[in-house]
Amino acid sequence: MNSVTVQSIDFADRNQRKQFINVPWPLYADDPMWRPPIRLERYLHLGAQTNPAFEHLDLAAWLAWRDGQPVGRITAQIDSIRAQIQPDSVGYFGMLEAPDDAAVFKQLTATAENWLAERGVDKIQGPFNLTINDECGLLVDGFDTPPAMMMGHARPYYAERLEALGYYGTKDMLAYWIDMAFEHPRAMQRVVSRYAERIRVRPIDRKRFADEFDLIRDLFNDAWAENWGFVPITQAEFQDLGNTLKHLIAHDLVQIAELDGQPAAFIVGLPNLNEAARDIDGRLLPTGIFKLIWRLKIGFPSTSRIPLMGVRRAFQGGILGAALAYAVIGKLQQRLLDHGATGCELSWILDDNRGMREIIEGLGASAYKTYRVYEKQLTP
The missing domain is CATH 3.40.630.30 (Gcn5-related N-acetyltransferase (GNAT))
Incomplete structure (x- = not known):
């Protein structure tokens, strides 16, 4: 197979932003459970002029290329608000999409890790697209149903590829389904x-x-x-x-x-x-x-x-x-x-939030999807 190259992109460049947004379409072409996002909404979400979250994010983005085509993507970001209220030195990765290819995953994550390490970050967590108050966590259970709005979807191999690179689950979040x-x-x-x-x-x-x-x-x-x-x-x-x-x-x-x-x-x-x-x-x-x-x-x-x-x-x-x-x-x-x-998703609920889980499970709701936040220590 031809080699993979990873190149930084600038979301201020309209064409580069569109290339970044379009990456998932071929990856999920044969997945009937995937729901394409609204392209305009994604375009606005990734714009510094249209997304207020950029005011407290230091962010970089990359595309992975093979044979002249973008095949994967990732972002890395540092949230200055989190840095003010949390004592740990944590950076995020997000927007991760890639084919079932170890080389693509390795180069994308290594690029994000290096960028964060160069800025003094000790630990990387994600995916956060782009903050914890946005779409977050990687789908690790519940691939047989489509995601609800503003919730993620993934292939099962995503978790396998991340874990092979030293990432481990640090927090699970549950999506519940209930008959209205x-x-x-x-x-x-x-x-x-x-x-x-x-x-x-x-x-x-x-x-x-x-x-x-x-x-x-x-x-x-x-x-x-x-x-x-x-x-x-x-x-x-x-x-x-x-x-x-x-x-x-x-x-x-x-x-x-x-x-x-x-x-x-x-x-x-x-x-x-x-x-x-x-x-x-x-x-x-x-x-x-x-x-x-x-x-x-x-x-x-x-x-x-x-x-x-x-x-x-x-x-x-x-x-x-x-x-x-x-x-x-x-x-x-x-x-x-x-x-x-007739039906409703309640999401997301932290897996250790026993109080809320008992309330909604008592109503007859059942957990049908699990999203996992992954973490990895970065070598200085």
Whole structure:
């Protein structure tokens, strides 16, 4: 086989960014479970002018070439916010795509490792595409079903290739699936009834969308602050997310629970964009955008995803915290059923988050995919 060369690219160059985005298409051409991403969304995600995360990322990207064609890709990044709140010296790799070829994997990962080591990083973790608040973790179980929106997909050999290069799993994250017609357990009904006079669940006010999303950001950063690898979402990042989601979701799919009149928990439900975009090959033009609008706004997909949920830390681990969680789950369940959703993914959940796992497993949800964050020590 001809040799592989790895070359750095600049996302500011439009053609190079497009080449980087297009790498996965031939790799998954015969995988019926893969769902092509929306090319425009990926283009914006990888642009320093359009993705606020670049404000706190030091990032580099590379393409692997063979026979004049790009066959693989990878990024390496250092998150300055994480560096401020975590004592360990950690860098990320992400956006990894490659054929089942040891030479390609070795050269791509070695390039990312060297770049990080040159900047004083002791340990590499990933994949993070591009931060822990984006698509993250490598699929290691659950290859027989398509991913939900904003979740990754991979071939089984990806994990094998990384492990052969000295990478080891450091954290597993689970995706759960639940039938939206689930019945509320008696324990859930009793807990919610106990605090019925104190808890009020309401949808966001679309007239105050920016303020409401800033409130949710505050709830999220507080609720997730003690989670493994946590990096708070900046106001600019969350506003950018809100500007995207407001075109995809109905206001009643974002619910806020108030305890004695004060915001204490939230939940966000999304129609599964991957189902709606299943046959447009990632292209919005000339007809893809009309299919998406119809399927998201009129028909509504039969599947959905809950990517964000949180209860303030002050209430976590107790009965009141469970009541708040059950209250927003129950309200969103009814709204999704009203929109016609029959199934929902809840993701991601840390495998050692026993409290949340017990709550959702008690509703009948089952873990059907596992995403793994890999790690490797870097030699000085």
